[in-house]
Amino acid sequence: MKSELRAEVYKVYQSYLDAFNREDMDGINACIEFPLTHIGNGKITVLDKFPLAPTEMKKAKGWHRSDSFEIDVVAMTETKAHLLCRNVRRLREDGSLIEQVSAFYAFKKTADGWKMFAISDVVNPAD
Numbered sequence: 001m002k003s004e005l006r007a008e009v010y011k012v013y014q015s016y017l018d019a020f021n022r023e024d025m026d027g028i029n030a031c032i033e034f035p036l037t038h039i040g041n042g043k044i045t046v047l048d049k050f051p052l053a054p055t056e057m058k059k060a061k062g063w064h065r066s067d068s069f070e071i072d073v074v075a076m077t078e079t080k081a082h083l084l085c086r087n088v089r090r091l092r093e094d095g096s097l098i099e100q101v102s103a104f105y106a107f108k109k110t111a112d113g114w115k116m117f118a119i120s121d122v123v124n125p126a127d
């Protein structure tokens with residue numbers, strides 16, 4: 001049973017990641033139960049919409065692609081799950097490193113399936 005639930009949570013995260021890479025805000029929002037809590041840069045923010053547009057973020061950072069994903073559903077019950085995505089490298093088009101990112105995502109089971117309701121990220125710029 002737990003392996004089936006883990007696979008469901010992983011599938012929702014993969015849908016979120018695919019939508020992010022396609023810069024598809026409707027796809028991103030379909031994976032989230034609002035309000036969404038974001039923990040980052042020393043602040044906790046409760047949001048009623050996704051905090052950034054991938055298009056703007058990619059343009060501002062010169063971000064072309066990401067690699068080195070380490071994704072794991074590390075804990076869960078039948079109604080809540082924690083997923084870690086560690087050591088992701090954000091790269092420019094030439095392959096040079098912009099930053100490394102690790103994030104924690106909290107999901108809950110809703111009437112519409114698993115939805116993300118909290119994100120905490122740690123961003124380390126390249127030296």
